[in-house]
Amino acid sequence: MSFDFNSSNVGSSPIMPISTSDADTKIETELDEFQRFADCLKDLRSNSYDDPFEVLAEFNRVASDKAVETASIDDELVSSDTFEDYLLEARLWNLVHSLYTFRCSQPSSSLSSPPSLDQFSSTAVLEETYLRQHPLARENWLILGWLQDNLPAPETPASLSGQKWFYTRDTLQNIQSQLSLSSAHSIGSSLTAQTVVSHIDADAPLRESPRKIEPRDQAADEQTFQYIFDLLRARNIDQAIALCQQTSNWSLGLAISGMNEYIDPEIDGAWLDLDLDQPQPRGIFRKPLWRRMCLQLAQNISLGRYERAIYGFLSGVDLDSVLAVNDSWETHLLAYLNYIVTIDIEQYLYAEGRIDPATQGIPLLKSPVATPAAALDALANSSNVKVSAEAEHPLRNILGSLINHKFEHIVKQVQGELSKVIRVANYTNDEITESPYLLRVLLHLSLFLKKIGVWDNMDDANHDISLILTSYIEKLSVDNHTELIPLYVSFFTDKTEACDTYSCVLADITDPAQRKSQLQLAKQYNLDLCSALRAGVARVMAETRFSYITPSELGQTEFSFEVSSIDTRVFRSVEWYIDASMWDDAIDAGVGMFRQFLRCGKIGAARIACQRLNPRQIVKEWDINNIEKMGQGSLSTTSGSSSRSRLELLEYERLFDYFEAVNTWSKDIYAPIKLAQDLHRVKTQYVPFTYTPDRTLRARAVQHIDSILQMAYVLANSWLDQVVNYGDDSIDDESAMILDELKSLYIPYIIVTVHEALIQASVFDAKYIDEALQLSVLVASERPVSIGTPVSSKDGIYRLFMNSGKLNGYLQMVTNAVMEGGLSLLEN
Structure with a gap:
């Protein structure tokens, strides 16, 4: 079923799908997807987009660019898992745009109301009315269109002959010539005539079975039909019909033209925005009958498998013929979705009296796969090993959850796995924690859906996303992308979680330039830096406390002039307070640090810490800060404890x-x-x-x-x-x-x-x-x-x-x- 008018494009994505042919493009410099996604998220956070859905096009562009970059490095990488991952991700963002543009649209908000229906209404109008009344049916159409638009571009055969069955024609001419010769030749010609069709019309192989055309013609037909099938599957109908005409497959071209819906411009042309200068009806009027014709041809074993697949696809209901020539998760799902939308419309037209009883009497094939959810289950349990293996891909699981309205369930599953990784000893899940893309996709998709407000329960969303957000921040830290972390911390709704997560990052940053950057970014994103720093320093002190065990007797204390990496980590953490001008905290933490070092006899560590911290300067800044507070009338009543600590630090x-x-x-x-x-x-x-x-x-x-x-x-x-x-x-x-x-x-x-x-x-x-x-x-x-x-x-x-x-x-x-x-x- 195919029609092309404005109302059918609701929810369609303007994002251009990526093709493997794009791999010819060369990338001059390596793309940093972490930075690119953060830039997009930053714009989404600041409402820089006129429409939040614009960020999906940016996400898609990043994934597409990374796919092209991967392929440009080495041609062999086009078949690599990395290339496949980026390709799948680009398709995912495309689907998100299509589905959620539609799901978030108000009913009929962007569509003109259809005219009232009567017995003269065009089939296309009935179908559009059905889709408007049944949002899930519309979604099935959108998913089918997404699958078709994201298929690899069909590869044009090296040679296409415009003369159909050249070798069979030549054989028949030879037979006729030989029949006029001696009887010996006549015997051989008679044997050949028994295996080759005697006519060269398109129906001859069906009519004269088991006679066939010449094997070389069969091979040429199979190549041509495969290309036509690929074109049809990718919605290139006009190109498929043109190819039929080019290769003299006239009957097949006529059959394919039956995909066009019947439209009467004089009745519905204005609403369908058609050219009224061509008032004659177009499309096929008795499409249900045409569909049954295609079904019978698809089931004819005398035809080649790709010719049968073409008719099976046109019928929409013969899954066996179509699945037999497909071996990927996407193409199998496409076949199932084609079946689902065909059956939905068929049943609706019958209920509306648009299918006469005689035609309805010719039954269509029934399949238990009547919903997208059933289709996805069928793929997961497919007897095709390649398809079932592809169904396990994490991104395809996310795609399935989006199609089934169960993305929140996927998020909960991942959140549960991450929680087990944290809580359960020796428990790992490399698929989640080591995946270079999964956390990134899940997080940015979750934040986008939160932004547009489609989460069923926002409290659950905040809880479930938080652990994914924490894990992604840890990944940024490990991959040395600390400059991006404050942006992501700003998406925590729980201040305690934000503080805890950010403190872990800050505790490990020692580079002065990075610290300066964090101070600026924390202010930019309005983060509670002071609480995070206090938690970070406390975390360092807690993690290192076992390295500073005081002997049970003072006489056992050994003085050391070495400075360990742990010592350095401790005093570098205290330096954060100086960097952030938190003078009260700098004094109290400095006192605690010196006590800890000196009680253990670590004179070397304490000496270096003193050189770096410069206690006299800290006290000077503290004095100035207190004077300013006194002038503003905001001096804390707890400053007395720091006054004692001030003296101790100077000591x-x-x-x-x-x-x-x-x-x-x-x-x-x-x-x-x-x-x-x-x-x-x-x-x-x-x-x-x-x-x-x-x-x-x-x-x-x-x-x-x-x-x-x-x-x-x-x-x-x-x-x-x-x-x-x-x-x-x-x-x-x-x-x-x-x-x-x-x-x-x-x-x-x-x-x-x-x-x-x-x-x-x-x-x-x-x-x-x-x-x-x-x-x-x-x-x-x-x-x-x-x-x-x-x-x-x-x-x-x-x-x-x-x-x-x-x-x-x-x-x-x-x-x-x-x-x-x-x-x-x-x-x-």
């Missing part, structure tokens, strides 16, 4: 200033002397080492060691005391315990390291041995020596040494210093 910087000074002493000043000592021991083991530094080096060394000594005294007497004693509010018990642990670890460490530096400095001046010994007085007296404020600890520095388990080691150092001091006196 850590004081500690690392000391570490830097000691490091400078060891590497820049004392290192050459240490090297000279080591060489001396190797060469002259029993001769005392003497060193005479130049005046410049000595002056620098003395200045630096005096500075270290002063810093050590100040830290030993006051480090962290202001934090403990800050304000009127007492510090919480947990913080007090942690700070006491840190003092027990690092004040002894400070005294030990300055002691070692002083002993080393004795090569410049022997007085530094006395200075080293004087430190022991500080430890023993538990009172400030030289400078600093009174120690606030109940038991003082001695207790800290006891807590840390360093007392015995330190006493041995003092003993060694006393002995070294005595030797120095003897040498002098």
Whole structure:
């Protein structure tokens, strides 16, 4: 059945189908489908399209371009799964446009009302009226048209003869010539005449069966009929008729012209928008009878399989003849849909009295496949191995769900699978998680359908799409498309889900340029960046907490100067707060980080973190920010806790200033002397080492060691005391315990390291041995020596040494210093 007037195009897609012939087009640069789809989605989100359906044409174009790009890389890739995937995707967007343009249209909104029906109304008008009254029947028409329009372009045979049955004609002429010769030849001619038709009209093979035409003519006919069948199947009716005329298949051309519906322009021409200058009726009037004629020809086994397939397709109801020459999911579905729409219209015309009882008495074939759903089930269980295998393709499953109005069911299935992947140990579904296109297609299709408001239950839609959205964002992150992620995060309706998902992404971004981009994009899409960053930093801290287990006893703590990748991840996450100018969070997170590092003895990690974070600058920015808040009257009542944290952060910087000074002493000043000592021991083991530094080096060394000594005294007497004693509010018990642990670890460490530096400095001046010994007085007296404020600890520095388990080691150092001091006196 075929007619072509305006009203039949409701819901048809303006998207041009892609053909494998497009593979000849060369793509200069590789296309990034992630970026292209994101650009389209961005325009859809901002309502940049005049019609939201325009985004489907863009989706189709991206898939089509990727198919062409795949084929242009290598001709062999035209038959690859990748090419097939992109081709199927392009077709899918085409179908979505056709179906949902129609489904979203108001009844008759874009169609003029048909005239009232009577016995004189054209068949085409009756059929259009039926389609308007039965939306599902209209959808079947649209699906059939979509299948036909998206078939591969028929391949023109290398040679088409305009003279039909050339070899059979030649054989018959030879027979006639030989009959006039000797009887011996007559016997051979008689045998040939018994196997070859005696006439060359189109019905001769049917009339004279089992006689046939010449095999070479049979092969030529089969080639021609195959091409005609492909043209008919692709809705190229006029081209098929022209080919029949070109190849002298006149009867077949007349049969094909019966596809045109009967129309009387004088009655219905105005409504059908026809040329009234040609008022004569057109099309076939007794089409039901014509259909039965085609059915009988399709069942005639004397005809070749493609000729039978042509008549089977024209009848619409002989599935066996059509399916026998098809071997793909699409062409099988096309055959079933052709049957469904034919039977629907046949039954309607009979009910309207347009089929006389005599014609109806010639039964049509009946099939259990009466709906698209039944057709899809038949394909899934097809005895054709290729068809049943193609039916399992994920995109064809989505196509089927769209046809059956069950796309939401597919989304729920995928959501359930993704949930199992997350929750169930050792459960995987590579078809979903590893597919390069499935998540992308499902997500963008879901977001489009949400946009046009066709989801039955929007709450269910939001829930079911969220996990697909999360999984797609994870894929973008893995494929290094983080710049696209904020756009997709903006489609979450649940703020908690948006925060959790975005925090996972932010936690792993360390590149400064990418971080800057995320800050800009988060603002552009109005995302709650602050909550996401807090969740992201908390996630990093939680994931790394097992790498920072505090020993059960302080004495077991080992100091480390290595910086692991985990350490780096921790302080890079805290840097997010600085990048985002979240100063309260930067101070609190910085304090937590330094506590974590230092309690585990990770001096190297804490030192590098201090260099990167610059606590003094953080505190400065925090002060400025609070002043601005005070001016605006928006200063938070919780800023007191950060004030204490502010002091604590500065205390850590004081500690690392000391570490830097000691490091400078060891590497820049004392290192050459240490090297000279080591060489001396190797060469002259029993001769005392003497060193005479130049005046410049000595002056620098003395200045630096005096500075270290002063810093050590100040830290030993006051480090962290202001934090403990800050304000009127007492510090919480947990913080007090942690700070006491840190003092027990690092004040002894400070005294030990300055002691070692002083002993080393004795090569410049022997007085530094006395200075080293004087430190022991500080430890023993538990009172400030030289400078600093009174120690606030109940038991003082001695207790800290006891807590840390360093007392015995330190006493041995003092003993060694006393002995070294005595030797120095003897040498002098």
